Amino acid sequence: MMASCGCTKMIHPVMRRVVWAPGKLASPLKVKPLIETGFGGVGVSSSSFLVNLRLSYRTFPVRITSVVPRGAGRRVFSALGLNEEQVAAVKTEANCVRVVAGPGSGKTLVLTCRIAHLIKNRGVKPSNMLCITFTNKAANELRERLRKLLGEELSAKLNIGTFHSICARILREVATKEEVGVDQDFVIYDEQDAGKVVKGILEEILNAADCNSTVNQDVSSAGLGSKKKSKLLTVASKEVQETLELIAGLKQFELKNFVLKRSNSSKVLRMPLKYSQVQHLAKRYENALRAYNAVDFDDLIYLTVRLFYLRNDVWEKYQKRWSYVLADEFQDTDVAQYILVRKLCMTNKNLFVVGDVDQAIYGWRGADYKNMQNLERHFPELTTLELRRNYRSSQSILTLASEIIHQSSRSNTSLRPLKLEPMKSGGSPVTVSQFDNADEEAKYVCNKIRSLIISKQASYKSFGILYRTRHQGQRFESAFIENGIPYSVSGATSLLSYKEIKDLRAYLQLVWNQGDGIALERVINTPPRGLGPTTIKKIRDWASERSFSLPQALQKISENQPSHKDLGITAKARKSLLEFCDLMKELVEISSSHDNTVGMLVEEILSRTKYLEHLEGSDENGDKRTGHIEEFQALANKHGCGRPALSVFLESIALNADSEEAGEVGGRRICELRLRCLCRICSLKQAFRQTMCNFSHSFVAIFCTSKVAKSSFLNGQYSELQPLFYSWKYVQNGKKLDTVKLSTLHAAKGLEFDYVFISGLEEGTLPHIRGDLDEERRLFYVGVTRAKNHLFITHRRRALVPDLGFRQTKVSSFLDLPKRLFKEERHESQDSWNSTQKGYSRGYAEANW
Numbered sequence: 001m002m003a004s005c006g007c008t009k010m011i012h013p014v015m016r017r018v019v020w021a022p023g024k025l026a027s028p029l030k031v032k033p034l035i036e037t038g039f040g041g042v043g044v045s046s047s048s049f050l051v052n053l054r055l056s057y058r059t060f061p062v063r064i065t066s067v068v069p070r071g072a073g074r075r076v077f078s079a080l081g082l083n084e085e086q087v088a089a090v091k092t093e094a095n096c097v098r099v100v101a102g103p104g105s106g107k108t109l110v111l112t113c114r115i116a117h118l119i120k121n122r123g124v125k126p127s128n129m130l131c132i133t134f135t136n137k138a139a140n141e142l143r144e145r146l147r148k149l150l151g152e153e154l155s156a157k158l159n160i161g162t163f164h165s166i167c168a169r170i171l172r173e174v175a176t177k178e179e180v181g182v183d184q185d186f187v188i189y190d191e192q193d194a195g196k197v198v199k200g201i202l203e204e205i206l207n208a209a210d211c212n213s214t215v216n217q218d219v220s221s222a223g224l225g226s227k228k229k230s231k232l233l234t235v236a237s238k239e240v241q242e243t244l245e246l247i248a249g250l251k252q253f254e255l256k257n258f259v260l261k262r263s264n265s266s267k268v269l270r271m272p273l274k275y276s277q278v279q280h281l282a283k284r285y286e287n288a289l290r291a292y293n294a295v296d297f298d299d300l301i302y303l304t305v306r307l308f309y310l311r312n313d314v315w316e317k318y319q320k321r322w323s324y325v326l327a328d329e330f331q332d333t334d335v336a337q338y339i340l341v342r343k344l345c346m347t348n349k350n351l352f353v354v355g356d357v358d359q360a361i362y363g364w365r366g367a368d369y370k371n372m373q374n375l376e377r378h379f380p381e382l383t384t385l386e387l388r389r390n391y392r393s394s395q396s397i398l399t400l401a402s403e404i405i406h407q408s409s410r411s412n413t414s415l416r417p418l419k420l421e422p423m424k425s426g427g428s429p430v431t432v433s434q435f436d437n438a439d440e441e442a443k444y445v446c447n448k449i450r451s452l453i454i455s456k457q458a459s460y461k462s463f464g465i466l467y468r469t470r471h472q473g474q475r476f477e478s479a480f481i482e483n484g485i486p487y488s489v490s491g492a493t494s495l496l497s498y499k500e501i502k503d504l505r506a507y508l509q510l511v512w513n514q515g516d517g518i519a520l521e522r523v524i525n526t527p528p529r530g531l532g533p534t535t536i537k538k539i540r541d542w543a544s545e546r547s548f549s550l551p552q553a554l555q556k557i558s559e560n561q562p563s564h565k566d567l568g569i570t571a572k573a574r575k576s577l578l579e580f581c582d583l584m585k586e587l588v589e590i591s592s593s594h595d596n597t598v599g600m601l602v603e604e605i606l607s608r609t610k611y612l613e614h615l616e617g618s619d620e621n622g623d624k625r626t627g628h629i630e631e632f633q634a635l636a637n638k639h640g641c642g643r644p645a646l647s648v649f650l651e652s653i654a655l656n657a658d659s660e661e662a663g664e665v666g667g668r669r670i671c672e673l674r675l676r677c678l679c680r681i682c683s684l685k686q687a688f689r690q691t692m693c694n695f696s697h698s699f700v701a702i703f704c705t706s707k708v709a710k711s712s713f714l715n716g717q718y719s720e721l722q723p724l725f726y727s728w729k730y731v732q733n734g735k736k737l738d739t740v741k742l743s744t745l746h747a748a749k750g751l752e753f754d755y756v757f758i759s760g761l762e763e764g765t766l767p768h769i770r771g772d773l774d775e776e777r778r779l780f781y782v783g784v785t786r787a788k789n790h791l792f793i794t795h796r797r798r799a800l801v802p803d804l805g806f807r808q809t810k811v812s813s814f815l816d817l818p819k820r821l822f823k824e825e826r827h828e829s830q831d832s833w834n835s836t837q838k839g840y841s842r843g844y845a846e847a848n849w
């Protein structure tokens with residue numbers, strides 16, 4: 001209908017396809033549905049507090065001159081290296097505090113010390129504090145620092161987590177099906193699972209609409225009609241992604257109206273057209289999730305907020321439990337997260353938030369930096385403090401950063417720009433270099449790294465290569481592989497993204513919740529058991545005619561209800577289904593035993609399904625996949641016995657995709673890749689090379705540590721393998737890999753490096769063609785302020801521009817800066833590449849052996 005009123009341009013592409021078939025939409029799926037008084041009280045003496053504090057700050061370049069006695073107030077913190085601004089923020093008497101903190105000003109340090117101060121000097125129980133971070137990585141870092149600072153016992157009582165993990169915990173404690181649509185055993189769907197649900201709904205709608213329109217058009221040629229009917233329409237992943245984003249926007253909008261209504265406000269927000277178009281889709285999506293007893297990431301927060309508004313007792317319970325709320329990176333909160341924090345602090349008004357409007361980079365996923373400002377309205381007693389001293393970057397880098405951010409419009413915010421004060425003077429000038437193309441740019445970066453490594457001025461981990469879009473990293477990856485430069489990628493392919501791990505995870509999810517339709521669809525024919533797509537479609541059709549979900553249909557089949565004829569499937573397929581149902585019943589029983597760990601359950605799944613044999617037979621990467629399964633089992637083995645442990649394990653993998661563990665696996669994969677390429681470029685014999693290329697991880701370890709290999713290295717043979725050898729040694733010694741870090745600008749938030757390269761400063765790339773100009777500028781600012789001592793900015797004359805393909809580029813408007821702030825370099829194609837490469841191999845051996 002809407003399309004016919006001339007607004008096609010405003011209509012979402014998927015909706016355009018769906019809306020053209022008004023009245024033909026399939027009907028929504030109906031499914032039946034620490035009272036310790038300071039440290040003394042718990043055995044932490046003031047001196048051990050200070051010792052611990054000192055230990056925890058080993059990572060900080062602070063000078064501790066003397067041990068200050070307990071209660072010496074301001075002096076305690078200044079002795080620990082905090083400056084006056086930081087001490088003021090830590091020790092402020094105000095209860096409701098907003099700390100506006102520039103980059104590199106020590107936000108984490110302040111947050112850690114504030115928590116310690118509240119416990120030590122204000123007698124707040126650790127169990128009454130809730131500390132919210134944005135990523136699991138940040139939560140882990142804070143936890144670790146506090147563990148060193150406060151000791152094991154006290155820090156264990158603190159509640160530290162991301163918005164998602166905290167809300168999941170609340171819902172698991174108090175959710176009921178009647179109030180929020182799921183019970184406490186719910187599963188959490190990640191973006192991929194949610195995408196599958198949306199894809200299913202969209203394709204169902206499209207195919208139903210297509211089927212009807214074929215009939216309506218009275219297609220004379222029966223052949224064409226049936227052909228059309230038999231070819232199912234599919235939906236592209238981009239369309240699924242766009243639909244998910246619209247549904248997320250609609251949910252935010254609905255939550256705002258819900259809160260207005262519950263707060264007795266007469267204001268009602270008008271729904272934007274784009275959201276009204278997806279309303280029915282969103283409803284079907286919600287119904288499908290609830291039918292599977294599942295929630296998505298957004299739901300975790302929305303449902304918690306709804307529960308707080310619907311149930312006073314629940315709200316009171318949590319605001320009493322967490323009477324002190326501290327939140328990091330507050331500029332990146334979205335509507336729901338803001339409402340949650342506000343509601344939790346509504347009565348106690350004990351709030352401590354840290355944030356920086358200039359580093360707000362998540363507007364595209366619903367974050368609203370104006371939440372920093374909204375605090376003034378909702379908490380009139382708010383005290384604002386500033387951290388302006390930057391300890392990270394040299395003066396030249398900071399001057400450039402300030403110029404960049406002062407050019408942003410800063411519209412709609414009363415927060416004045418922070419005037420950062422550099423604590424480091426001077427510094428080498430920032431370099432802006434132009435290259436012909438991405439290859440030349442990558443060679444330049446490799447050369448710089450090599451020369452600094454050879455001259456021992458830097459280790460690999462002192463380099464950060466930052467870029468706007470993920471695909472830019474690939475060019476650097478290939479260049480590093482060719483040159484034996486060890487690297488790791490922020491947010492690299494995690495263990496959880498491999499097919500075999502997804503299969504195992506789906507089995508576990510189904511064991512936990514037999515109503516999980518997405519998990520069921522994944523494993524019902526994996527390994528193959530004669531239940532192909534046609535059989536499943538027939539069962540699904542049978543089920544939807546009776547308003548059952550697929551899991552409910554299976555339940556009916558296992559109760560011997562429909563015959564294979566009723567279902568329209570073969571007797572063999574029905575037998576197979578019954579066997580599958582029996583298998584699941586057995587696995588559920590195993591999971592319930594208090595003697596069985598999650599690791600044992602994984603083993604049972606593998607043996608009862610003959611999954612490993614299936615892998616061997618079906619996949620040439622069988623070895624690698626078996627390695628991934630071993631890693632997954634190792635993770636599972638860390639968990640205890642019975643169903644509670646299974647729940648904890650599933651939740652930890654759903655909510656910890658950004659954790660170090662996942663990254664570690666990414667790092668190992670990179671070792672493999674690198675070794676393959678190194679084999680190619682160095683003079684290994686054909687047969688040996690073959691073995692090396694088929695190697696498993698343990699083989700690399702054996703090779704790298706074997707005497708033969710060592711002597712080969714000493715003799716100067718295989719010198720290209722040396723970086724790998726060192727990386728492997730690092731892993732063996734339990735150290736983090738010494739690698740150059742490749743990262744998108746978004747993922748670089750919170751990181752710092754001696755040397756930073758920011759690549760691709762071209763119009764269309766940075767600023768990104770589809771980005772908001774101000775937010776893109778802030779992203780650039782975040783990148784620049786990651787650099788401690790040396791900053792290299794690069795741009796290419798010809799490059800792959802997002803949405804436009806390969807083309808001649810224009811230098812980014814973000815580089816319209818006073819020329820005095822940087823040094824410009826132009827690089828033509830290099831011929832000296834090969835000769836430097838040889839020199840490097842020799843140099844590397846000399847420098848490292």
Ligand SMILES: Nc1ncnc2c1ncn2[C@@H]1O[C@H](COP(=O)(O)OP(=O)(O)OP(=O)(O)O)[C@@H](O)[C@H]1O
Pocket residue numbers: 059060061062081082083086101102103104105106107108109390391392749750751752785
């Ligand atoms: N008082 C201090 N004295 C010396 N160094 C400090 C002090 N406070 C912070 N630093 C140093 O400043 C650097 C930045 O600290 P931190 O990473 O906590 O900053 P941040 O405010 O979280 O930065 P960003 O928001 O840019 O990620 C660190 O290297 C830290 O060691």
